[in-house]
Structure formats: structure tokens, C-alpha cells
Amino acid sequence: MAENEKHKLKLIKQGAEAKLYRGDFYERPCIVKERFSKSYRHSALDRSLTAQRIKAEVRALFRCRLQGIIVPTVYFVDLDSSCIYMEDITDSCTVRDYIVQIQKENGDSAISQLKPLATKIGGIVGKMHANSILHGDLTTSNMLLRGSPLDLNIVMIDFGLSYFDSLAEDKGVDLYVLERALLSTHPNTEELFSTMMEAYKQANKKGAAEVISKLEEVRMRGRKRTMVG
Amino acid sequence: MTEHIANQFYADSSITMVLYDELENSKEIRKCVMDGSVEASLLKPILILDKFQVIVAATRAIHNQRHKRMTTKTIHSEILFCLSPSKNISDSYRKFGLGDEDKCMLVVIVDDQDNSKLNAIQALIKGRQLPLSDLQAKADPSAIKTIYKIHDEELEVCPLLDAVVTRISSKETVTL
Ligand SMILES: Nc1ncnc2c1ncn2[C@@H]1O[C@H](COP(=O)(O)OP(=O)(O)OP(=O)(O)O)[C@@H](O)[C@H]1O
Numbered sequence: 002m003a004e005n006e007k008h009k010l011k012l013i014k015q016g017a018e019a020k021l022y023r024g025d026f027y028e029r030p031c032i033v034k035e036r037f038s039k040s041y042r043h044s045a046l047d048r049s050l051t052a053q054r055i056k057a058e059v060r061a062l063f064r065c066r067l068q069g070i071i072v073p074t075v076y077f078v079d080l081d082s083s084c085i086y087m088e089d090i091t092d093s094c095t096v097r098d099y100i101v102q103i104q105k106e107n108g109d110s111a112i113s114q115l116k117p118l119a120t121k122i123g124g125i126v127g128k129m130h131a132n133s134i135l136h137g138d139l140t141t142s143n144m145l146l147r148g149s150p151l152d153l154n155i156v157m158i159d160f161g162l163s164y165f166d167s168l169a170e171d172k173g174v175d176l177y178v179l180e181r182a183l184l185s186t187h188p189n190t191e192e193l194f195s196t197m198m199e200a201y202k203q204a205n206k207k208g209a210a211e212v213i214s215k216l217e218e219v220r221m222r223g224r225k226r227t228m229v230g
Numbered sequence: 231m232t233e234h235i236a237n238q239f240y241a242d243s244s245i246t247m248v249l250y251d252e253l254e255n256s257k258e259i260r261k262c263v264m265d266g267s268v269e270a271s272l273l274k275p276i277l278i279l280d281k282f283q284v285i286v287a288a289t290r291a292i293h294n295q296r297h298k299r300m301t302t303k304t305i306h307s308e309i310l311f312c313l314s315p316s317k318n319i320s321d322s323y324r325k326f327g328l329g330d331e332d333k334c335m336l337v338v339i340v341d342d343q344d345n346s347k348l349n350a351i352q353a354l355i356k357g358r359q360l361p362l363s364d365l366q367a368k369a370d371p372s373a374i375k376t377i378y379k380i381h382d383e384e385l386e387v388c389p390l391l392d393a394v395v396t397r398i399s400s401k402e403t404v405t406l
């Protein structure tokens with residue numbers, strides 16, 4: 002981004018591959034996601050990989066929108082400084098923080114309270130897969146709840162690892178990432194994952210059976226790996 | 231009634247917009263823009279939902295200019311090109327550019343610090359100036375949906391303006 006921009010933006014997250022800033026794009030609140038390459042050599046190859054990921058993110062945001070999946074509006078893409086300027090989903094919290102809070106406040110009844118949310122998430126992922134959109138990093142931090150959490154307005158974000166393909170195997174891996182992320186971040190949520198899968202089957206009617214059998218294969222491999230390691 | 235907006239990225243750059251109706255001499259104004267005697271983008275207001283749509287396109291155009299990567303020859307034609315979902319320049323002109331018989335027009339001028347470009351074109355215009363807030367009333371949402379290929383699934387989850395803006399900002403990255 003231009004130097005005269007930087008001072009108006011507030012750094013909100015410094016990740017390994019991206020920095021996030023909060024600021025304005027003209028009259029609208031915005032998030033700026035700036036990518037940088039991990040390596041110290043700033044070769045032409047690094048720059049082109051960074052550009053590829055930005056493009057992948059912009060494309061996936063667009064494809065999701067076309068399917069009626071809520072994602073931030075993109076305001077400006079700057080491939081020269083590796084930034085995406087997008088809508089700031091104000092008045093929102095991550096699905097992660099919401100689940101943590103509900104589990105803390107409600108103990109045993111938390112799971113039944115969270116079921117409508119799980120159904121909604123499973124439906125969104127199913128719709129994405131039915132349209133060959135793979136997220137690549139399905140964690141509960143990459144889903145926001147806008148407005149009142151009870152309205153279940155889920156906004157999908159962070160498409161930097163996304164890609165398009167129709168292979169059941171890859172979709173199975175996408176679901177496996179979701180399952181691992183859910184179970185490792187939120188204890189005792191196996192039932193929520195099953196709820197997600199029921200909704201997934203509804204939203205991805207044609208492909209679900211094959212994808213879920215691939216998910217089972219990936220799980221087995223995952224288990225073997227942890228047993229050996 | 232004339233709106234000057236500072237460019238977010240370049241302190242020395244700005245965007246000026248003025249809306250007109252009851253225009254009597256579109257053809258003449260258009261000719262002067264084409265031969266370069268006045269500098270401006272002349273747009274059809276029916277395809278402009280909000281000034282933010284123009285801001286997004288103009289910001290893109292100025293970025294392309296400063297990085298020496300314009301698709302068209304001048305900054306004012308670049309704005310028109312950036313606004314359009316089409317990758318074809320003459321098609322973009324046909325759809326978004328003022329027609330010879332049009333009675334309504336949005337003038338967009340960039341980098342006009344001393345108002346000289348604005349004064350030059352205003353000396354020529356025979357028409358009535360309107361506040362920019364009238365853009366909404368002049369816009370035709372169904373024509374906008376058709377041109378930008380926006381369907382109802384999308385409009386269930388976002389306002390029309392956001393659907394339009396995403397297409398403008400993603401144009402170079404996404405093929406529709
Ligand atoms: N458009 C947005 N509106 C509101 N909050 C956002 C938005 N984008 C990101 N955030 C917040 O910032 C956090 C990190 O964003 P994001 O997931 O895009 O980056 P990241 O995880 O560092 O990226 P990556 O995994 O691609 O390297 C999110 O969990 C969310 O809390």
C-alpha cells in the first residue's frame with residue numbers, strides 16, 4: 002500500500018503470511034489484508050506466488066457471492082503491494098469465540114443450543130463443495146457471525162488457500178480440516194460435526210456420499226499417522 | 231452541488247463528479263471529449279447506482295495510471311473501462327458512455343486541483359445541474375443487473391451496490 006496510507010490504518014493481526022489492518026476505504030470501514038512471502042529472498046517467484054494467492058482469494062470470494070454465500074465485499078485489489086481492501090464485517094464475532102462463550106456459559110446444554118449453527122455451517126460448506134469451491138482452511142476462526150448470533154448470519158472469510166476443483170478426495174480433506182479444527186478447538190463437539198454433515202448431505206446431494214467416504218479414508222490415514230508418530 | 235473527493239491513496243489526486251439533466255447538446259460535448267479539447271468521463275447515470283461505484287472505478291483507474299498499466303489511452307477513458315464489466319473497450323464505451331441523444335449525464339473528472347477542466351466543460355454544457363444525491367433516482371436497477379450479470383441468489387445476501395462494486399474491484403482477477 003502507499004506510504005501515506007499506512008498511518009491511517011491500525012494493525013489488528015500480524016500472521017505468518019499476512020498482516021491485517023483496520024481502516025476506511027473512502028466512507029466505508031474496511032479491512033486490509035496484506036500478504037508477504039515467508040522467505041527472505043524476495044524473488045520474482047515469491048512475488049508471483051503471493052499474487053496467485055491474492056487472486057485465488059478474490060476469485061473464491063466472488064464465486065461464493067454468486068452462490069448466495071455471505072462474504073465481505075471487495076473494494077480494491079492491489080497486486081503491486083499485495084493487498085486486498087475489503088468490507089469490514091463490523092458488529093460481528095468469530096464462530097470460534099461464540100462457541101467458546103456458549104460452552105462456558107451453558108455447560109451440558111451448549112451442544113443442543115449450538116445445533117442450528119452447526120446445521121447452517123454444514124449447509125454453507127455443502128453449497129461451496131457442490132459448486133467446486135474448496136476453502137482450504139475451514140476453521141471456526143474463518144467464519145464470522147454478523148449481528149445477533151441467533152440470526153445465524155454467517156460470513157465466510159480467509160480464502161487465501163482456496164481453490165476450485167471437483168475431486169471428492171480434496172473435498173474430503175477440506176472436511177477433515179474442518180473436523181480437526183472443530184474438535185481440537187472446542188472439546189466434546191463430535192455431535193456438532195455430525196450435525197454439520199447431515200446438513201452437508203442436504204446441500205451437496207449429488208456429491209456427499211463419495212466425499213464422506215473419502216473423509217473416512219482421510220481420517221484413517223490421519224489416525225495411522227498419529228499412531229506411528 | 232459539485233463533489234470533490236480526495237483520492238485515498240495519492241494526496242495529489244482527486245475525483246470530481248457533477249450530475250446534469252435536461253441536456254441539450256450531448257453530441258457537441260461528446261465530440262469535444264473525443265477530440266481532447268476537454269478532459270472528462272461522460273457517463274450514463276442510469277447505470278450508476280451511487281457515487282461509491284464511480285469512486286471504486288476511478289481509484290482503480292488512477293492506480294493503473296500511476297503504475298503505467300492502463301488498458302486505454304487516457305485516464306478518463308480508463309475510468310469508463312474500469313467501471314464496465316466488459317474487457318472490450320468499445321463495448322464499455324457503448325454501454326456506459328454518454329450517447330448523442332442522452333438528456334442526462336454524469337461528468338467525472340480526476341486530478342482537477344485548480345478546477346480548470348471543470349470550468350472548460352461547464353462553459354460548454356447546456357443543461358441543468360442536479361445534486362449528486364439525485365443519482366439514486368436516475369439509476370435503473372434492472373438495467374444495472376443485466377449489464378453486470380447480477381442474479382437474485384446474490385441479492386439475497388448483499389445490496390445491489392455491493393454486488394456491483396465487487397465486480398468492478400475483481401474485474402482484473404476474475405473472468406465473468
Ligand atoms: N472482513 C473482515 N471483517 C471483520 N473481521 C475480519 C475480516 N477479515 C478478517 N477479520 C478478522 O481477522 C482475523 C484474521 O483474518 P484472516 O483469517 O483473513 O487472516 P489469517 O488467518 O491471518 O490469514 P491466512 O490464514 O490466509 O494467512 C479473523 O479471524 C477475523 O477475526
Ligand SMILES: [Mg+2]
Nearest residue numbers: 138142143159
Ligand atoms: Mg484465518
